[in-house]
Every structure is written in C-alpha cells, then in structure tokens.
Amino acid sequence: MGLSCRLLGLPFRLRSSPAFPPSPRAILILKPCCVGDVLLSTPLVATLRRAYPQARLDYAVGPWSRPLLETNPHLDDLVDCGRVGSGRYGWSDYWALVQRLRARDYEACFVLERSPLITLLPYLAGIPHRVGLDSGGRGFSLTIRVPVKGIKHEAELYLDTARAIGVKVERPALEFHPRSEERERAQAFLAKAHPLVTIHPAGGRNPGMYLPAKRWPAERFAAIADRIIENLGGSVVLLGGPGDEGVAAAVKDRMTNEPLDLTGRLTWGETGAVLEKSDL
Incomplete structure (x- = not known):
C-alpha cells in the first residue's frame, strides 16, 4: 500500500499547491465513521469555527455517527456520506458522494481519514484546498499533508490539520450537546x-x-x-x-x-x- 500510494502521489507532488486562503467561504470536514473518532474530531470543529466565524462549515459523516453531530452548534450542515466509509460500499455509492460534494462548491476540506479512497474524494469533487492526515503516503492527493508518525492522541492528530495552516488551537475539548x-x-x-x-x-x-x-x-x-x-x-x-x-x-x-x-x-x-x- 505504501509504495503504490507513493507512486500514485508523484503527479500530485509535481504540482505546486496553492496557499490556504485567509478567509475560506465554505469548509468541509470529512470523517464518515466511526462514533468515537467523530466525537474526537469535535475540538477541530470548534477550532475551525473560531478561526473562520463567517465561513460555512459543514461535516460529511455517515448515518452511524451522524447523531454525534446533529446538535453541534458550530456546524452549518451535515452531508450524508451514505455507505461510503461505513462498511461495504460500491462505486456507485462513491461516485454519488463525489457529486454531492461537488454540488456544494467547497473551497477547503479537512480529511480526517487515512484511507486513500476517502482522501481522494475531495480531489474528485474539485475542492482546491485539501488538508489531512498522511499515513504511509496514503494522503497523496492532499494539498497540505499532515504526517502521522509515532504515538499521538487521535484528537491531537485532527487538531494538527488546523495547526498545519497556521490556526492557533486554544483550550480544545470534546463536545456533545444533548437536547x-x-x-x-x-x-x-x-x-x-x-x-x-x-x-x-x-x-x-x-x-x-x-x-x-x-x-x-x-x-x-x-x-x-x-x-x-x-x-x-x-x-x-x-x-x-x-x-x-x-x-x-x-x-x-x-x-x-x-x-x-x-x-x-x-x-x-x-x-x-x-x-x-x-x-x-
């Protein structure tokens, strides 16, 4: 997997990556599954909202983990990932998700998955700025790659994607909001x-x-x-x-x-x- 991802990544590495915009108008966080990991991403959600209060901030998540975010006050909308990233799915499911993301015209995407197929989604959806985790070269299609090395808390890894674009992380905490x-x-x-x-x-x-x-x-x-x-x-x-x-x-x-x-x-x-x- 590591060698094949590095080979696939060669065309991406030859391109010059654009600088992350100072005021992105529409941001997507992509993390289809699972419950614990989605909950651990909520400090990143709050961090991005504080950094970009005027931006539209959406989250692409699967039905299994969606309830963890439905009442999150920092998010504007949830995008249904369907079966993609939550068990078995087919190419028709994958391409349908690409089309849903493309229709929303995002300017930036934060990818919190290590799967090369999931990481490729925002590229295929035409999202120009793609920040995310790069484990063993699997983040080859990202414009800003955050290396995954050694042992680190998952929530901190997600926050590293914000740090990678110069966003300051202050008092991070998990959030869940019961009605x-x-x-x-x-x-x-x-x-x-x-x-x-x-x-x-x-x-x-x-x-x-x-x-x-x-x-x-x-x-x-x-x-x-x-x-x-x-x-x-x-x-x-x-x-x-x-x-x-x-x-x-x-x-x-x-x-x-x-x-x-x-x-x-x-x-x-x-x-x-x-x-x-x-x-x-």
Missing part, C-alpha cells in the same frame, strides 16, 4: 446516590468491524461496580446500545449488587445526558 428534552428523560432514570458512575462494558463494534477482544473482561467491570456501591455508597449505571444487552447481562450476572441497566434503552442524546450527570 433539553433528552436531559429531562435521562434525569428521570437516574438514582440520587452519588458518586454516580457509568460503565459501558461493550464497544469494539462499528459498521464493517467487530472486535470484541478490545473489551475489558466482564468480571473486572463487575468487581469495580461492586466496590463503588459497597465502599463508596454510590450508584452504577450500565450503558450500551441495541445489541449490547448480552454484554451488560454478563456484568450483572457477576455482580453481588444491582446496577441500573439502561443498555439499549437510550438514544444517543439521552446517553450523553446521563454521562453529563455522572461523576465518573
């Missing part, structure tokens, strides 16, 4: 005993990917939950989405105390509201 009605519904579920600790024992599942080996063993979650209840007098909430019920049940079966199990019962917004109320 008021979601906060009210979440509050109705919660116990009053504190500390309130939420545990998400599942994970490792996204479109086109299932990696249960990334999960911590159920008996360890159970041991921690029991200690919180017995030693601290706190409350424990188990969180998860549809399909995670079995994982939550495995934790409950190993506990001597009773947690509040909300697995599969909450929307993304309600989940965020529960986390907002949690001490840990």
Whole structure:
C-alpha cells in the first residue's frame, strides 16, 4: 500500500499547491465513521469555527455517527456520506458522494481519514484546498499533508490539520450537546446516590468491524461496580446500545449488587445526558 500510494502521489507532488486562503467561504470536514473518532474530531470543529466565524462549515459523516453531530452548534450542515466509509460500499455509492460534494462548491476540506479512497474524494469533487492526515503516503492527493508518525492522541492528530495552516488551537475539548428534552428523560432514570458512575462494558463494534477482544473482561467491570456501591455508597449505571444487552447481562450476572441497566434503552442524546450527570 505504501509504495503504490507513493507512486500514485508523484503527479500530485509535481504540482505546486496553492496557499490556504485567509478567509475560506465554505469548509468541509470529512470523517464518515466511526462514533468515537467523530466525537474526537469535535475540538477541530470548534477550532475551525473560531478561526473562520463567517465561513460555512459543514461535516460529511455517515448515518452511524451522524447523531454525534446533529446538535453541534458550530456546524452549518451535515452531508450524508451514505455507505461510503461505513462498511461495504460500491462505486456507485462513491461516485454519488463525489457529486454531492461537488454540488456544494467547497473551497477547503479537512480529511480526517487515512484511507486513500476517502482522501481522494475531495480531489474528485474539485475542492482546491485539501488538508489531512498522511499515513504511509496514503494522503497523496492532499494539498497540505499532515504526517502521522509515532504515538499521538487521535484528537491531537485532527487538531494538527488546523495547526498545519497556521490556526492557533486554544483550550480544545470534546463536545456533545444533548437536547433539553433528552436531559429531562435521562434525569428521570437516574438514582440520587452519588458518586454516580457509568460503565459501558461493550464497544469494539462499528459498521464493517467487530472486535470484541478490545473489551475489558466482564468480571473486572463487575468487581469495580461492586466496590463503588459497597465502599463508596454510590450508584452504577450500565450503558450500551441495541445489541449490547448480552454484554451488560454478563456484568450483572457477576455482580453481588444491582446496577441500573439502561443498555439499549437510550438514544444517543439521552446517553450523553446521563454521562453529563455522572461523576465518573
């Protein structure tokens, strides 16, 4: 992959890249998937909004991760990536996304993917300024390439794309904005005993990917939950989405105390509201 991408990148490297505009009128952030990574990109969203308050700032994201951005106040619009970047997709899906992006006439795009196919999208859509991650030469079609080297937090890597064009990063923080009605519904579920600790024992599942080996063993979650209840007098909430019920049940079966199990019962917004109320 590395050698082929470097060869494909030769024509791009021979061209002179234009300077990034001081006041771009329309900016796109491209990150189709997945939930955790999209959430980790929200500091970049806020940074770009502060740097370019007059620009139209859109985000291209797939349906799986879209709920994480629907209430983000810094974004003007969300562009549906469809199946592209979220599991299996065909060339018709890919070309349809190219056409959607081209129709919106963006001046700049920040690409937060390492896939050469995803990175190529803004080039094919005619976006002149393309800033993004370059891992092993896979960002060959970008006009400003941000090297991915060593170990670095993913959120910081995304922020490096802003730093690469001279934008100052100040007090970065993850952002998620539950609606008021979601906060009210979440509050109705919660116990009053504190500390309130939420545990998400599942994970490792996204479109086109299932990696249960990334999960911590159920008996360890159970041991921690029991200690919180017995030693601290706190409350424990188990969180998860549809399909995670079995994982939550495995934790409950190993506990001597009773947690509040909300697995599969909450929307993304309600989940965020529960986390907002949690001490840990």
